[in-house]
Amino acid sequence: MPTDDLPETLHVTTDEQLRAVANLTRHRIMAVLRFEPATITQIAARVGLAKGSSSYHVRLLERAGLVKVVRTRKVRGVTERYYAMAARSITLPDPGPGQPDLLMRHAVADLEAAPADSERHVRMAHLRLTEEQFAELGERLRALADEYREASDPSLPDVSLVFALFRPAQPEQTEGESK
Incomplete structure (x- = not known):
């Protein structure tokens, strides 16, 4: 299914949507659907779930408006539904103070679940940047990321790219301390 007819971005705004994307299994289902539609059976095989569990999670995503049925076909008297993302990308709200960032939490879980012998490029760099440099780097x-997403070929294996550019919290200074 071409993604040309999908909205570019869906902003997660409701509690129902936030609960739907907060679950790691549903995050992985959405990753399966990011490039091409799939049936419950195909999703179950890719995510490693029973069909019933996959169906349950897809229904929650569909009810939240994050995935939708894009085509159906009859197979031996049963209607087979193909699901796809409801938009090309999903934007989550910024986490509240002290709350974990869902994208980073899911990314770490996916990284930890990746085969230990697979090629990885993980790096953390501490930088000192002006506001202009910070904005430019972001x-x-x-x-x-957008350039490579546009060049993605659904026939190739999945690759995940996650980055976080942020200013870490500064420790509070006690009275009499200097920088």
Whole structure:
């Protein structure tokens, strides 16, 4: 199914949507559907779930408006539904103070579940940047991710790219301390 007719972005705004994407299994189902439609049977095989469990999670995603049926076909008297993402990308709200970032939590879980012998490129760098450099780097990272997303070929194996550019919390200074 071409993604040209899908909205570019769906903003998660409701509690129902947030609960739906907060679950790691549903995150993995959405990853299966990011490039091409799939049936419950195909989703179950890719995610490693029973068909009943896959069906349950897909129904919750569908009810939240995050996935939708894009085509159906009859197979031996049964209607087979193909599901796809409801938009090309999903934007989550910023986490509240002290709350975990869902994307990073899911990314770490996916990284930990990846085969230990697979090639990985993981790096953390501590930088000191001006506001302008910070903004420029953020835009360059977004543009690079978008460029490679546009060039993605659904016939190739999945690759995940996650980045976080942020200013860490500064420790509070006690009275009499200096920087």
